[in-house]
Amino acid sequence: MLKAIVIAAQPPEATEAEVHRSLSELKQLLLGLDINVIAEVVxxxxxxxxxxxxxxxxLRELAALTGGTGEVPRGPDARRPDRAAQQPAAAEHLLVVADDELSPGQLRNLQAALGVDVLDRTAVILRVFESRARTREARLEIELARLEYEIPRIRDDHTLGDREGGGGRAARGHTNVELAKQRARDRMAAARRELEQLKANAEQRRLSRADVFRVALVGYTNAGKSSIMRQLTGSEVLVEDRLFATLGTTVRQLAPPATPAVLVADTVGFIHRLPHALVASFHSTLSEAREAWLLLHVVDAADPAFRAQIRVTEQVLADIGAAETPSLLLLNKADRLGREARDALAGEYPGALLMSALDHHDGDALRERIDAFFAQHLVERTVSIPYDRQGVLAELRDRLQVVREEYGDAVSVTLRGTPEALGKLAARLSGG
Incomplete structure (x- = not known):
C-alpha cells in the first residue's frame, strides 16, 4: 500500500476544526485509493x-520526512530536477498530498524540493471518481474533467523531453509538450462528441417521461442516499460506508408503485471543494436533480459538520440551476442522536424529517410526505369513454387514478392525474 503525508495551509479565516474536517475527508478519499496516511503537516x-x-x-521540515533537499532548484536546470537521483529507496512508495488545488508551479516546486510525487485534492478526487465510474457516460465525463485539469500541467511533465519533429514554423518542429497538449485536446474533442450522442439518447428517454413524477436524492457524499433509495424502491443499490461509493445515476420506481408512477433517482454525492470541472462535466447525473419535481436533501445529522455540508449541497444545486426546485430536508442517521439533540434539531429545522434510513417506520413516514407532495399536483376530471375505446384508458392507468366508474351508453370515468396526463387521454379519445 502506498503511504502519504498530507499537508495543508491554514488561512486566517479557517478554524482548526474546519481544517481538521477537510483533512479527515482527504484521508478517507486516499483510503479509498488504498493510500495510507502516515503523517500530516499543517x-x-x-x-x-x-x-x-x-x-x-x-518545507525543509517536510523534506526531512521525504528525503528531499527542501530547496527549489534555481538556474537553467530548475525546470528539470533529477528526481530519481534525489529520491531515496525508502521514499519510493511515498506521496505528499496537499489539501488544496495547487497551481502547476506549486506542484513543480514541491516535487523538486521534496523528491517525491505530489498530488493535490483535485487530483485525488478525480482518481477516486475514475476508480468508481461504471457507465460509459460517467467514464467519459470524468475523463473530460481530468484532461481539463491536466492540460495546464503538461508543461511540468519533465519526462517528455525537449523536442519531437513534425510541423511548426520554419521546420522548427513542435516540442513534446505542445504535441502532448494537442493530443489531449483531440481526445477531449472526441470524448465530447461521444458524450453528445449519449446525452441525446438520454434526453429522448427523459422527454418520454416528462410528465412522470420524479424525485431526486441529493446531498453530501456518504450521507445515506443509497440506503434511503433502498427504503423507497426496494432496489438492491450499493450501500457502502465510504466517500463516493456510487457515481452513476440509478433510477427506480417508488415501491409499492404509486399512481401516477413516481420515479426516484439516486445522484452522485457532493463534497467540500468539489472540482468545478466535475460539476461542469457531470451532466447526466446532475440533470436528474435539475429536472426533478421534488428534491430529497439527505443530511447525516450525526456529523458535527452537517450544517456546512448543507451549505455545500445548496451551493452546488444553485450552480446547476436547481436552487428553486422544491426540496424536503431529511436529517438522516437520527438514531445516533440523543433525545435532547433530536428535539433541538426539530426546533431548528421544523420542516425537516428526522429519520433513520434503516428504520422502516421512518421510511413509511417519508413515503407519506412524498405522496402528500404529489397529491397537490393532481386534478380531477370526469370523461366519457366509449366501450370500444377502453384500451386508451388501459394504456394510461399507470399515470391516472380511477376514482369512480359508472356504466351507461358509455363508461363515465372520474380520474385523478396530472393535467398533462389527462390532456393526453383527451387527445387520444378525440383522435379517433
Whole structure:
C-alpha cells in the first residue's frame, strides 16, 4: 500500500476544526485509493499562493520526512530536477498530498524540493471518481474533467523531453509538450462528441417521461442516499460506508408503485471543494436533480459538520440551476442522536424529517410526505369513454387514478392525474 503525508495551509479565516474536517475527508478519499496516511503537516499561512505552498522552514521540515533537499532548484536546470537521483529507496512508495488545488508551479516546486510525487485534492478526487465510474457516460465525463485539469500541467511533465519533429514554423518542429497538449485536446474533442450522442439518447428517454413524477436524492457524499433509495424502491443499490461509493445515476420506481408512477433517482454525492470541472462535466447525473419535481436533501445529522455540508449541497444545486426546485430536508442517521439533540434539531429545522434510513417506520413516514407532495399536483376530471375505446384508458392507468366508474351508453370515468396526463387521454379519445 502506498503511504502519504498530507499537508495543508491554514488561512486566517479557517478554524482548526474546519481544517481538521477537510483533512479527515482527504484521508478517507486516499483510503479509498488504498493510500495510507502516515503523517500530516499543517501550517498557518496568510495566503495559499506561495510558490512552494508552504513556508521555507516547514518545507525543509517536510523534506526531512521525504528525503528531499527542501530547496527549489534555481538556474537553467530548475525546470528539470533529477528526481530519481534525489529520491531515496525508502521514499519510493511515498506521496505528499496537499489539501488544496495547487497551481502547476506549486506542484513543480514541491516535487523538486521534496523528491517525491505530489498530488493535490483535485487530483485525488478525480482518481477516486475514475476508480468508481461504471457507465460509459460517467467514464467519459470524468475523463473530460481530468484532461481539463491536466492540460495546464503538461508543461511540468519533465519526462517528455525537449523536442519531437513534425510541423511548426520554419521546420522548427513542435516540442513534446505542445504535441502532448494537442493530443489531449483531440481526445477531449472526441470524448465530447461521444458524450453528445449519449446525452441525446438520454434526453429522448427523459422527454418520454416528462410528465412522470420524479424525485431526486441529493446531498453530501456518504450521507445515506443509497440506503434511503433502498427504503423507497426496494432496489438492491450499493450501500457502502465510504466517500463516493456510487457515481452513476440509478433510477427506480417508488415501491409499492404509486399512481401516477413516481420515479426516484439516486445522484452522485457532493463534497467540500468539489472540482468545478466535475460539476461542469457531470451532466447526466446532475440533470436528474435539475429536472426533478421534488428534491430529497439527505443530511447525516450525526456529523458535527452537517450544517456546512448543507451549505455545500445548496451551493452546488444553485450552480446547476436547481436552487428553486422544491426540496424536503431529511436529517438522516437520527438514531445516533440523543433525545435532547433530536428535539433541538426539530426546533431548528421544523420542516425537516428526522429519520433513520434503516428504520422502516421512518421510511413509511417519508413515503407519506412524498405522496402528500404529489397529491397537490393532481386534478380531477370526469370523461366519457366509449366501450370500444377502453384500451386508451388501459394504456394510461399507470399515470391516472380511477376514482369512480359508472356504466351507461358509455363508461363515465372520474380520474385523478396530472393535467398533462389527462390532456393526453383527451387527445387520444378525440383522435379517433
Amino acid at each position: 501550517q498557518k499561512r496568510s495566503v495559499r499562493s506561495s510558490p512552494t505552498y508552504l513556508g521555507e522552514g516547514k
